[in-house]
Amino acid sequence: MGRAPCCDKANVKKGPWSPEEDAKLKSYIDQHGTGGNWIALPQKIGLKRCGKSCRLRWLNYLRPNIKHGGFSEEEDNLICSLYISIGSRWSIIAAQLPGRTDNDIKNYWNTRLKKKLLGKQRKEHQSRKGKLQDHHHHHHHHQVKRSSGNLVVPNNTSNTNSSDQIHYWPELPVLAPIPYSTGEQRFNDHAAIRKFLIKLGGRFSQDHDLDDVMILDGTSSSSLQFPADQLLSSTTPQLYEQLSINYMPSSSMEASNNSIDAQLIAQTLYNLDGTDHHLQVLQGQNNLHSELGDLVYSNPQIIDSNLELIYSENTTVDNRIMTSAASGESIGWGDMMNALISHPAGPNYDHQEMQQAGMMQECAFSDQLRYPGM
């Protein structure tokens, strides 16, 4: 038994909105608000549209203070970094970009940013290859020296100054080549990617050896359940405390579910850019994020142990990354991006797991970020 349709499909207009329809919808909402019921709204104002269509039109286009196009370099960087950190959770990413809608960012990523990024990464990879091959035998993963110097961070620690340089990716050392086995699962389904990313941002401390599943278990009521939480309490208790307090939207349950986001976003801000100009983007919307940036920026050891994780042994996802290399070539961040952006498993493949993991509880939180005060 399927769900009843939200409106009479036969009696509803589809496709692009006319200026008249826009005017009708906008003037009504300007005067009366949405009335808390999108489904009933079109009938009320005599629009032959589905309520969902009205909502979408308002949120993505008619709503005041919406920016279209003209993404800045800072915005590009932030989107890319957040995508790496938390995946395609566009509403959360959009919450970090004032005036941008999730739909806009999603489209922008799919049509341009992804390609732009790949192009750059390929170029970097090519140019770096020769240099790295000389030192190949020095870079077995168990003997990698990790320091914040491994990160290409602009303006301060970086020795690169090219304006079109991607600044925020860690420079991965060369890993021992592992032949790609066609039978083996590649690092290309969203669940695996997500798992890896959560590990990436979620376990900075080497003192803890929690099961991966725990990371995804957002149903726990304890806010200290995640390795991500433990990391902060073990490295910098006051940092953890502030993150928890700041990211406590309304209940500890929500905070538990969102603490991963909090830390991933915080970490992303650090990865992205420790300098003020980036943080300015975030100010005005919610100074929480700039606080996070400041907090994490002052704790570079987070990144160090973060890289430790990437190169750590007996990590399933790590192996998947390594096996994702099609040849005996060294594996760089570009290869990882290739894996990240291809989802041959098709749509909705991770819905079940996500739901079971309780990761779908974030709507209220992201809404709060997106529409503070609403």
Next chain:
DNA sequence: AAAACAGACAACCGCGGCTAG
């Protein structure tokens, strides 16, 4: 000139969460 193609953006669709009754 026009057909074919490609890129960008707008809009739709279905699903799962949530909640009022």
Next chain:
DNA sequence: ACTAGCCGCGGTTGTCTGTTT
């Protein structure tokens, strides 16, 4: 406790416009 129906999300499709052949 149950459930009908709205809300919001993210993947996908449709449409428009510019470019290439």
